[in-house]
Amino acid sequence: MDLVAPVVVEPLRRRRCSECRQGPLERMIVEFNAPVCLDCADLGHLVFLRRGDTALTRRARENSTLWAVVVRHNRRRTRYERQGLLVEEAALAEAEAACLADAEARARRRARDAVRRAALDTEITEVLRAEILRLFPSCPADRAEEIAVHASAKGSGRVGRTAAGRSLDRGAVTAAVRASVRHVDTPYDALLMGGVPRHQARTRVAPAIEAVLRAWRRGGAEAGGRVRG
Structure with missing residues (x-):
């Protein structure tokens, strides 16, 4: 390809x-x-x-x-x-x-x-990390830390620096976790490099993303596993 x-x-x-x-x-x-x-x-x-x-x-x-x-x-x-x-x-x-x-x-x-x-803003990052683990108790601790650090970088305009992110809006925090899963746990990046338009690639990996999020929300043996199919 x-x-x-x-x-x-x-x-x-x-x-x-x-x-x-x-x-x-x-x-x-x-x-x-x-x-x-x-x-x-x-x-x-x-x-x-x-x-x-x-x-x-x-x-x-x-x-x-x-x-x-x-x-x-x-x-x-x-x-x-x-x-x-x-x-x-x-x-x-x-x-x-x-x-x-x-x-x-x-x-x-x-x-x-x-x-x-x-x-890095240590305080914002820690609060965001704790909220990620509250919403997704089976998310691996190192992934929660990675997501919080990325989302709360100063001057980035990412969710951790927005009003919704600072108020720990559930949708905003979930969006940050979903973005991480999209890049790390699905073949999304490879689809983009293969010439698949962004919106089509998102549609193709959406079921895989939701599977990881469900596993992280409820726990279980499948929590934290990568979905590459």
Whole structure:
């Protein structure tokens, strides 16, 4: 199956997401001639790797199940030019580990880790983690922590930083858990890379997502298991 990487645009003017109305957008995709933010496009969990280090880029792309090309329009040359990639953070970490001989790559990793640590709000993260485990008592503790950290990063606009998230709205918290299950426990990312449109891919994996959520809500031997079918 040929891979079809999503294309992410760095807009030259201020744009807002056509779905959640967040903005101005640093990066976006275009669907039906309308801007869509990366979180709504299910790409918000990816991290940006700027072009320039060929070996690091190649390894990160190879290790990432889902990745996207980032482009920006050059008005002078009247064309879109590649700025880098969005890749999974774990894939980038693996690529950097493979490039440990490169001191610059090690420095980039330290800087990225420092930014990530600075973005965490410990109190919000802990409250959100506790609420995830209250709603989904059989969710593995490390997954609840991972979801809470991702959803509550400062400046992300994700559910943990919204009014609904801070008030622990059941729907908002469930949405954060569902998004994690979509990427980790289903073949959703692989479907996107295979060229399946986002809305079709979501429909195809919806039963698998609900199966995991039901298991996490009620407990049982199947709780926490991955669904890859």
